Amino acid sequence: MNRSARNMAAMKYFFYKLVPPRPDFAFTMTSEESAMMGQHSRYWDEMIAKGNALALGPVAATTGVFGIGILQADSFDAASSLVREDPAIKAQFGFTSELSPMLGLKKS
Numbered sequence: 164m165n166r167s168a169r170n171m172a173a174m175k176y177f178f179y180k181l182v183p184p185r186p187d188f189a190f191t192m193t194s195e196e197s198a199m200m201g202q203h204s205r206y207w208d209e210m211i212a213k214g215n216a217l218a219l220g221p222v223a224a225t226t227g228v229f230g231i232g233i234l235q236a237d238s239f240d241a242a243s244s245l246v247r248e249d250p251a252i253k254a255q256f257g258f259t260s261e262l263s264p265m266l267g268l269k270k271s
Contacts, residue, residue, distance in 0.1 A: 176217070176265040177242040179232035181249070184257030186227025202250035207232065215245055217270070239264060 183189070192200065210216040219232040230251075236242040242262055251258045 175236060175238065175242075176268040177234040177236060177239070178261075178263045178265055179230075179234050179242075179246060180261040181230035181232070181251060182259045182261070183227070183229060189221060189228040196256060199250055199254045199256065202254075206248070206250050210234075210245060217268075233265075233268070234262075 185191070188196070207216055207219050211219070215235055217233040217235055219230070221228050221230050234242050234245055236245065239262070246252060246260050246262055249260070252260060
């Protein structure tokens, strides 16, 4: 197995859930929160470009909107680092997050 194949085999997938500080956050953001969400979006655009995020987006659940991501990293610690660097987490606006390893992933 060549190095590239070994690196791909070592990659793991993680489910990331970003929970906003209030259920209606997506519709009631202040201008400061909106600016931070712009930084959040640009950060994850960069992670997509680097191959660290495969899919991201908001979910309109009956309990309120939250964000999800499918992340790709070498380890749980590496995935956790991606989450810690998310501007939504760093800004301390009250977001919480959940990160869970995935047991598998089917991709097209």
